[in-house]
Amino acid sequence: xxxxxxxxxxxxxxxxxxxxxxxxxxxxxxxxxxxxxxxxxxxxxxxxxxxxxxxxxxxxxxxxxxxxxxxxxxxxxxxxxxxxxxxxxxxxxxxxxxxxxxxxxxxxxxxxxxxxxxxxxxxxxxxxxxxxxxxxxxxxxxxxxxxxxxxxxxxxxxxxxxxxxxxxxxxxxxxxxxxxxxxxxxxxxxxxxxxxxxxxxxxxxxxxxxxxxxxxxxxxxxxxxxxxxxxxxxxxxxxxxxxxxxxxxxxxxxxxx
Amino acid sequence: xxxxxxxxxxxxxxxxxxxxxxxxxxxxxxxxxxxxxxxxxxxxxxxxxxxxxxxxxxxxxxxxxxxxxxxxxxxxxxxxxxxxxxxxxxxxxxxxxxxxxxxxxxxxxxxxxxxxxxxxxxxxxxxxxxxxxxxxxxxxxxxxxxxxxxxxxxxxxxxxxxxxxxxxxxxxxxxxxxxxxxxxxxxxxxxxxxxxxxxxxxxxxxxxxxxxxxxxxxxxxxxxxxxxxxxxxxxxxx
Numbered sequence: 001x002x003x004x005x006x007x008x009x010x011x012x013x014x015x016x017x018x019x020x021x022x023x024x025x026x027x028x029x030x031x032x033x034x035x036x037x038x039x040x041x042x043x044x045x046x047x048x049x050x051x052x053x054x055x056x057x058x059x060x061x062x063x064x065x066x067x068x069x070x071x072x073x074x075x076x077x078x079x080x081x082x083x084x085x086x087x088x089x090x091x092x093x094x095x096x097x098x099x100x101x102x103x104x105x106x107x108x109x110x111x112x113x114x115x116x117x118x119x120x121x122x123x124x125x126x127x128x129x130x131x132x133x134x135x136x137x138x139x140x141x142x143x144x145x146x147x148x149x150x151x152x153x154x155x156x157x158x159x160x161x162x163x164x165x166x167x168x169x170x171x172x173x174x175x176x177x178x179x180x181x182x183x184x185x186x187x188x189x190x191x192x193x194x195x196x197x198x199x200x201x202x203x204x205x206x207x208x209x210x211x212x213x214x215x216x217x218x219x220x221x222x223x224x225x226x227x228x229x230x231x232x233x234x235x236x237x238x239x240x241x242x243x244x245x246x247x248x249x250x251x252x253x254x255x256x257x
Numbered sequence: 258x259x260x261x262x263x264x265x266x267x268x269x270x271x272x273x274x275x276x277x278x279x280x281x282x283x284x285x286x287x288x289x290x291x292x293x294x295x296x297x298x299x300x301x302x303x304x305x306x307x308x309x310x311x312x313x314x315x316x317x318x319x320x321x322x323x324x325x326x327x328x329x330x331x332x333x334x335x336x337x338x339x340x341x342x343x344x345x346x347x348x349x350x351x352x353x354x355x356x357x358x359x360x361x362x363x364x365x366x367x368x369x370x371x372x373x374x375x376x377x378x379x380x381x382x383x384x385x386x387x388x389x390x391x392x393x394x395x396x397x398x399x400x401x402x403x404x405x406x407x408x409x410x411x412x413x414x415x416x417x418x419x420x421x422x423x424x425x426x427x428x429x430x431x432x433x434x435x436x437x438x439x440x441x442x443x444x445x446x447x448x449x450x451x452x453x454x455x456x457x458x459x460x461x462x463x464x465x466x467x468x469x470x471x472x473x474x475x476x477x478x479x480x481x482x483x484x485x486x487x488x489x490x491x492x493x494x495x
Contacts, residue, residue: 078331080438111437124430190430193437194444196452240437 055168081112111240123251137175157183185248288313333464339431365399
């Protein structure tokens with residue numbers, strides 16, 4: 001009897017270690033500055049050197065997280081932190097969506113859940129600037145913002161349905177060695193709610209003119225970057241408890257100073 | 258026979274099970290007169306009170322109904338575990354504010370544009386509601402600059418320095434989380450300035466969001482009415 005429980009316990013520990021072993025699956029992103037889409041020509045944003053997950057978090061990884069963090073299981077999560085679409089295709093607390101592959105990106109998770117996952121393994125969500133900084137790199141260029149082919153490819157990927165069903169690593173590997181920045185899923189960022197565009201019905205913000213696709217868009221830094229417009233507009237339209245089928249995440253980590 | 262009894266019992270517990278699930282989906286909440294004319298009497302369907310003719314209300318919406326004082330509703334901001342420093346250098350969690358109506362706004366003290374108007378709105382609401390219990394909470398979106406000392410100065414300068422006014426400094430991360438709960442957006446646009454949503458939110462005594470006022474220079478009337486209704490309900494129960 002003791003022996004059995006010992007074995008069970010060891011399996012349990014091996015499982016919980018799974019996440020820890022995954023830690024090195026990050027790449028170092030050397031800091032630098034860039035002009036994000038929404039800034040004026042002058043406003044360069046600088047990003048400090050940090051670590052970023054090579055792949056988005058998968059169904060399998062999220063399942064391990066749920067085993068040790070039951071409060072994020074489907075039946076236990078509270079409505080303040082996730083809307084009713086949370087893990088909507090999961091059959092129950094620990095049975096992932098059958099249609100999805102274990103190695104496909106986890107989706108239908110809220111910002112709070114994504115944040116909790118990263119916190120749990122000593123990481124954090126990337127900031128929007130960090131994410132955009134990495135996402136502007138193509139296979140060969142650190143900054144492919146002005147590469148029209150690269151931009152076109154991103155837009156085409158946005159038009160492809162159900163890319164969230166693919167496995168992580170199935171798109172391209174960029175300059176930094178990071179996969180799937182485009183073409184798989186949208187990704188949560190820590191400060192996604194710093195995009196101050198709002199629906200017509202809301203009069204609550206001093207609007208950020210450069211973000212409007214209509215007249216204001218002439219202020220945009222690079223008119224070619226329509227794909228980035230779509231990302232900012234998407235971020236501006238969601239709330240932290242939303243759980244969306246095409247929205248996943250990956251984690252980042254600051255370097256110790 | 259014995260077997261029948263057993264299955265009947267099982268059937269009953271099954272029904273009970275279904276009923277309890279049902280409760281969770283909030284379909285069959287019991288109703289009660291808001292004035293409690295008939296004491297704790299409850300009705301299974303919505304109707305009017307036979308004594309005062311007021312519409313009966315779902316019990317869940319009623320305040321201080323919670324049997325268990327420690328219970329936190331799913332939609333309550335008291336589920337957040339972040340810690341905050343007040344202008345009086347106390348460290349609190351949001352759930353320490355349980356039991357009072359909360360009126361919350363996010364500002365930063367070095368703000369020259371929108372915040373003074375938001376602060377003025379808060380003061381107007383405070384003056385109009387004019388009770389002794391509602392808490393008016395100003396959460397800084399610039400916690401690096403807005404230390405407890407600075408918040409205290411700001412409170413004094415703006416005549417918001419009594420125990421109904423609470424100024425909160427959190428960590429950058431916790432402020433971001435809190436802004437998401439309020440659906441407030443903000444972004445640092447220069448070392449000194451932020452652009453941000455202008456939203457005043459009202460939470461009931463259980464920490465559940467009941468009303469939001471969006472925009473600058475809007476009519477405060479609805480917000481005031483909402484706060485007074487919540488605040489009054491408590492005083493009557495007490």
